[in-house]
Amino acid sequence: FDVARIAVVAGDGIGTEVVAQARKVIDAVLPGVTATEYDLGAARYHRTGEVLPDSVLAELAEHDAILLGAVGDPSVPPGVLERGLLLKLRFAFDQYVNLRPSRLWPGTASPLAQVKPGEIDFVVVREGTEGLYAGAGGTLHRDTPAEVATEESLNTRHGVERVIRDAFGRAQRRERRKVTLVHKTNVLTHAGSLWSRAFEAVKADFPDVETEYQHVDAAAMYLVTQPQRYDVVVTDNLFGDILTDIAAAVTGGIGLAASGCINPSREFPSMFEPVHGSAPDIAGKGLADPVAAVLSASLLLDHLGHADEARRVTEAVAAELASRTPGTPLRTAEIGDRLAAAASA
Amino acid sequence: FDVARIAVVAGDGIGTEVVAQARKVIDAVLPGVTATEYDLGAARYHRTGEVLPDSVLAELAEHDAILLGAVGDPSVPPGVLERGLLLKLRFAFDQYVNLRPSRLWPGTASPLAQVKPGEIDFVVVREGTEGLYAGAGGTLHRDTPAEVATEESLNTRHGVERVIRDAFGRAQRRERRKVTLVHKTNVLTHAGSLWSRAFEAVKADFPDVETEYQHVDAAAMYLVTQPQRYDVVVTDNLFGDILTDIAAAVTGGIGLAASGCINPSREFPSMFEPVHGSAPDIAGKGLADPVAAVLSASLLLDHLGHADEARRVTEAVAAELASRTPGTPLRTAEIGDRLAAAASA
Ligand SMILES: CC(C)[C@H](C(=O)O)[C@@H](O)C(=O)O
Ligand SMILES: CC(C)[C@H](C(=O)O)[C@@H](O)C(=O)O
Numbered sequence: 001f002d003v004a005r006i007a008v009v010a011g012d013g014i015g016t017e018v019v020a021q022a023r024k025v026i027d028a029v030l031p032g033v034t035a036t037e038y039d040l041g042a043a044r045y046h047r048t049g050e051v052l053p054d055s056v057l058a059e060l061a062e063h064d065a066i067l068l069g070a071v072g073d074p075s076v077p078p079g080v081l082e083r084g085l086l087l088k089l090r091f092a093f094d095q096y097v098n099l100r101p102s103r104l105w106p107g108t109a110s111p112l113a114q115v116k117p118g119e120i121d122f123v124v125v126r127e128g129t130e131g132l133y134a135g136a137g138g139t140l141h142r143d144t145p146a147e148v149a150t151e152e153s154l155n156t157r158h159g160v161e162r163v164i165r166d167a168f169g170r171a172q173r174r175e176r177r178k179v180t181l182v183h184k185t186n187v188l189t190h191a192g193s194l195w196s197r198a199f200e201a202v203k204a205d206f207p208d209v210e211t212e213y214q215h216v217d218a219a220a221m222y223l224v225t226q227p228q229r230y231d232v233v234v235t236d237n238l239f240g241d242i243l244t245d246i247a248a249a250v251t252g253g254i255g256l257a258a259s260g261c262i263n264p265s266r267e268f269p270s271m272f273e274p275v276h277g278s279a280p281d282i283a284g285k286g287l288a289d290p291v292a293a294v295l296s297a298s299l300l301l302d303h304l305g306h307a308d309e310a311r312r313v314t315e316a317v318a319a320e321l322a323s324r325t326p327g328t329p330l331r332t333a334e335i336g337d338r339l340a341a342a343a344s345a
Numbered sequence: 346f347d348v349a350r351i352a353v354v355a356g357d358g359i360g361t362e363v364v365a366q367a368r369k370v371i372d373a374v375l376p377g378v379t380a381t382e383y384d385l386g387a388a389r390y391h392r393t394g395e396v397l398p399d400s401v402l403a404e405l406a407e408h409d410a411i412l413l414g415a416v417g418d419p420s421v422p423p424g425v426l427e428r429g430l431l432l433k434l435r436f437a438f439d440q441y442v443n444l445r446p447s448r449l450w451p452g453t454a455s456p457l458a459q460v461k462p463g464e465i466d467f468v469v470v471r472e473g474t475e476g477l478y479a480g481a482g483g484t485l486h487r488d489t490p491a492e493v494a495t496e497e498s499l500n501t502r503h504g505v506e507r508v509i510r511d512a513f514g515r516a517q518r519r520e521r522r523k524v525t526l527v528h529k530t531n532v533l534t535h536a537g538s539l540w541s542r543a544f545e546a547v548k549a550d551f552p553d554v555e556t557e558y559q560h561v562d563a564a565a566m567y568l569v570t571q572p573q574r575y576d577v578v579v580t581d582n583l584f585g586d587i588l589t590d591i592a593a594a595v596t597g598g599i600g601l602a603a604s605g606c607i608n609p610s611r612e613f614p615s616m617f618e619p620v621h622g623s624a625p626d627i628a629g630k631g632l633a634d635p636v637a638a639v640l641s642a643s644l645l646l647d648h649l650g651h652a653d654e655a656r657r658v659t660e661a662v663a664a665e666l667a668s669r670t671p672g673t674p675l676r677t678a679e680i681g682d683r684l685a686a687a688a689s690a
Binding site for chain 1: 423424427428432455456457458459477478482483484486488489490491492493494495496497498499500501502503529530531532533534535536537538539542561562563565566567569570586587588589590591593594595598599
């Protein structure tokens with residue numbers, strides 16, 4: 001009997017380094033987790049030409065969750081690993097809730113002059129299986145003056161409603177109980193109308209949750225000028241991609257941002273990964289900050305029902321960040337050791 | 346013989362107030378401009394049900410440029426004025442260069458702690474006639490569980506190449522001579538590939554211009570963490586919509602942001618407007634800041650070949666902003682008078 005079976009995709013660059021720390025922390029707070037490593041990413045692609053063999057996809061499906069480091073390298077053409085690996089997993093495992101919490105932790109500096117630690121605390125629920133990420137596009141008359149290229153955003157009532165319902169559920173469990181819908185209803189009138197109508201319908205089931213709507217351009221602005229105003233933000237796949245990077249920027253950078261690609265039904269495994277990439281420039285030097293990977297492990301623990309362990313990991317991170325002296329170099333493995341010790345204490 | 350024939354669409358809310366100041370300034374620096382007012386926007390829509398009659402469109406086409414204040418009101422359903430008026434004009438007059446300069450003016454505070462006035466100075470060249478703004482979308486099985494809604498991004502080699510060429514031309518006339526292409530080539534592989542290949546092709550004609558590429562999510566982040574790095578940014582219609590609002594946020598807010606919807610061929614009139622909206626909450630009180638409208642007038646003058654007058658208007662604005670005492674209430678008409686006097690001195 002296993003506590004949990006986790007597939008580990010450390011990936012490329014600093015992925016391996018930060019995932020090692022996340023595993024240390026998981027093992028410390030929840031002994032008995034079985035971890036199986038899968039070699040996927042740019043390195044494997046260059047070695048074998050394979051991105052995600054069907055047999056590996058089938059094996060991954062047998063796990064309770066996937067812990068991912070970072071995949072990618074400038075040497076791989078754009079789209080190959082994104083579409084063939086990351087997005088393939090999100091779609092194959094129907095991970096429709098792309099969860100991205102943003103907090104300005106004590107001890108962390110925001111680039112924003114007026115915002116103090118503790119004041120930013122929201123979560124973006126980004127749709128993960130539809131929209132412009134559906135891969136519905138084409139090209140005609142390539143490399144001629146008549147070339148036309150299309151990308152289609154596909155949105156279903158099924159897909160939109162379920163992610164909005166998830167966002168309302170999360171808001172109900174938070175203190176402020178507020179959901180902001182972000183879209184561009186004034187231009188994308190078809191998809192915008194679907195999102196708005198589904199939002200109104202779900203809202204009726206959550207009378208205790210406050211709601212608001214913002215256009216994506218306004219939201220992008222307010223994330224810079226008033227990030228304190230947000231509690232739960234729900235939005236489509238591409239808008240969520242952009243907004244969560246702004247959110248990361250105002251809370252101290254993607255070096256600290258965690259994410260979960262979640263299938264709330266647990267029919268398929270959910271996937272947890274730091275938002276940062278493989279950072280080839282600092283890879284192999286033991287200088288990467290493992291905090292985003294460790295916070296992703298906390299989301300993983302929470303998803304698997306270990307809320308207490310998840311909270312202890314988050315608190316260990318909060319204490320670690322609060323104790324940092326700006327300018328002191330980071331040592332990946334030492335931070336992992338400290339976090340593992342603090343979380344299991 | 347007219348110096349220039351301008352159509353004025355003051356619009357709703359503070360639109361009328363700020364446009365009046367922009368006209369004062371134009372008249373002061375370039376006597377002899379003929380201005381014809383057109384009543385369009387939310388007020389007219391409510392009064393007559395009309396958004397943009399064909400006869401008005403035909404009349405507008407006869408002008409050298411359009412000066413627009415702001416249209417819109419929460420009482421109008423989303424999309425009616427946007428698609429029926431603003432976007433209709435952009436498309437009908439083939440305004441493919443949506444130009445949005447961003448400067449952190451001396452005297453203006455950025456929400457960013459580390460950025461000083463003078464350090465941010467870039468311009469976004471946003472494509473204005475294609476992409477997801479084409480209006481190519483649809484809905485099936487509306488209001489049923491089977492509903493699907495689509496939005497299609499349409500991109501042509503013709504449309505993409507011409508706006509990229511415009512961006513390179515602008516970069517060549519600036520000091521740093523750098524163009525950043527922003528897209529999402531790793532996910533939107535069809536449109537992304539078209540944009541990338543067109544960019545490479547145009548770049549060959551501008552060997553003295555430095556180039557870089559960024560994904561839109563990364564660019565959204567860097568606009569917050571390192572806005573100083575940008576010179577000219579070229580991007581698609583929707584990405585440009587979002588990025589320019591971030592740019593406005595980091596340079597003191599949309600209250601200061603100007604824009605031009607430009608048809609460089611001058612076959613049809615170009616349109617100049619502040620990025621801010623009609624702000625019904627402060628309308629009619631004489632409290633709106635006319636600076637964005639006046640800077641839009643400067644773009645208009647420049648487009649019509651009056652570079653000297655445009656520069657004087659911009660310098661008047663710079664002096665006005667530098668002289669402001671934070672906390673002092675703004676008086677729309679007084680600011681207009683001061684700017685007109687300074688620009689014509
Ligand atoms: C790598 C890329 C496919 C991905 C996305 O666009 O979703 C990334 O930007 C993210 O936010 O997880
Ligand atoms: C009002 C709206 C149609 C418009 C746009 O999306 O282009 C606005 O946001 C802008 O940036 O000019």
